[in-house]
Amino acid sequence: MLSRVASNMFWMARYLERAENTARVINVNSHLLMDLPKTVKLGWEPIIDILSARDDFYEHYEQADEHSVVKYMVTDKNNPSSIINSLTEARENARTIREILPTECWEQINTLYLSAMQNRQSMLGRRHRYEALNGVIHFNQTITGMLSGTMTHDEGYAFLRLGRNIERGDMTTRIIDVRSATLLPELDHEQSAFDNIQWMGVLKSMSAYQMYRREMRLRINRLDVLKFLLLESRFPRSLRHSLEQAKAVLQELPRHDKAVVPIDKLKAKLLQAEPQSLKQESLHKFIDEMQTGLITITEEISETYF
């Protein structure tokens, strides 16, 4: 398989995943804000931080109000990770490998892009935002299902899964990092009802709420949420799951010896650290390490294959 094609598969999957996750994050934040009293300062700035895009954002906007942030995240051409840009990239990657993708998958990706372009105004306003963003999420889920059900599970498919899992791991760590920073961090502090709501929000932005409840059967609390999102190997959006999947996929590919090394390293670190019991500052440092690790993994993959 051509390196370029492999790389297109990888990035197509990453951008699709990124668009979906961004849509989730915005949706959850919209809902969260409705539940919180005006006195709780939360607002929209954390969303910008999830993308580590603070500097770029303030170059183009005065303040991080709802309208500006949503616009930046959804339609802004200056933001390389905005939903519209992610979908554009995903589509361009898909287009160059059109003859390799099952036709109906290409058509779905194309339709997703076209409909997002058409709906981009409604994603901005409050009234239709939820629906429109949900559309992006559902489309993506459909594409994932179609690919899994109609594409030969060959090397191309392996690169697709690789991209998806690494992007997931990346987004999970970003969300945890930012969200935990804005929450009252210390363990000994009595959790307020609003903290509870916010941790719920974190889970919901990863569609993890229901699964968390089933698994943990506990009141929502920082420790268990962190444990679930970072370490639960059976939850498909946890960091550990992403890493394990990425490794399994790599093992199907030729010449994977070097590429699996940084995954093993990162996983070992993750399991050792007991991140759930880290205090805020150390947690932030730990997450940083995890993200650097994910970058190293991507670098090693592109070094080996692309």
Add this chain to the structure above:
Amino acid sequence: MTIRWGSYKVTNLYDELLRASGKPRAAAEIICSYLRSLTDEDIEEVKLAADSAIHVMGISFRVYHEDEGSIDRDWPFDIIPRIIDKQEWVRIEEGLKQRVKALNMFIDDLYNDQKIIKDGIFPAELLKKSKNFLPECKGVHPPLGIWAHICGSDLVRDNDGTVYVLEDNLRVPSGVSYMLENRKVMKRVFPEMFEQYNILPVDDYPSELYDMLCQLSPRDIEQPEIVLLTPGIYNSAYFEHAYLAQQMGAEVVEGRDLFVDDDDIVYMRTIEGPARVDVIYRRVDDHFIDPEVFNPDSMLGVPGLMRAWQNGKVALANAPGSGVADDKVVYAFVPDIIKYYLNEEAIIPNVPTYKCINKEERDYVIENIHDLVVKPANESGGAGMLIGPHATKAECEKFKRLVRRDPRNYVAQPMLMLSTAPTLIENKAEPRHLDLRPFVLSGKEIKVTTGGLTRVALRKGSIVVNSSQGGGSKDTWIVDMEA
């Protein structure tokens, strides 16, 4: 009650399906009576079926818009086929084989011994003026001595019924995928006709192409690595590139997927590491294939590709420099070229062509410029051309000056009356002009597609058949009436 052949006008032009109003040619009788039996609703249905087949099969071509960038458009297709009797076709096929064989000998000779020049048949100064003669190709002996492995020759029919070769495309001719897809659409739309007619199949082209490419491999191995080199997804023919590669089971590669090592071997970058490439079916123009040798800014090519080819480490189809034989001045010499190499008369005639380089012919052109079409040697797509009968006096005067100043660069031809065929225009059959592009593959044997791509000018009176300028296409049926 819609298609009435009695009211279909056949004037002084040759019509491919009817010899006179209401009188179909023998090979077209079945289809004409079938079409006449269709109601308005039937036709509507058939058109819809064809359109949706084209849409679903994703048969498209790319058009550039200044504002919107480029977009894919569905391929414009006419459901009334163009029919040629097999008896006539066999002769055309022979003619094409003869022509391409001679052209390949000519190219090989030009880059090696230049006997045809030494023998005084082809003027040396014409070669010097040729933009498509590549000095880098001198002394190269490509496999089997063949340069133009894939040739698309455009045929037209004049009002007396004679078929002429209008031009040869020896560089990167395109359109064959549409020929293949047109047939698939017709099978979906008019399955009945395929029972009633003995229509010769077209679909073995991709395997013939693959076999031919395999024959060029520098390595004698079971499965040589064959790739199709495309300029990329923004090229107007990308659909065809992807389609042919898919049909052949070959990789579609871009320049950046390939590299040439110090050993002059071409490799493609794969996830398993570099993989040697044996044959490149390249759909990138000569001047872009190797930035080391030609256009240094080219992002489409592969640095070192020319030296790999010169040293026989990779085969290129078509070989670089093949274009030397498809400029319009060389065209005028093709009958002489055939005579010289094969000692045969050309089976398919050229359109009579006046070479302005000869004084007598030049004088004739200048005197009769109002009745002639004057063409510069190396332009394509009608650029820099004078159509005498449609031109103003000033334009004619200008061309007289141009011809006098640079006679080598011009040829002139009488204005042809291109044949027509019934074409569905708003549910009525109306005559529209058309041409035919068969494709000729040259390997150990020479093979011609059964028929070819019929292109039709959808605008009334127009003779421009290009899809980007209001042209469409028809399925071409070679029918065996004796079977």
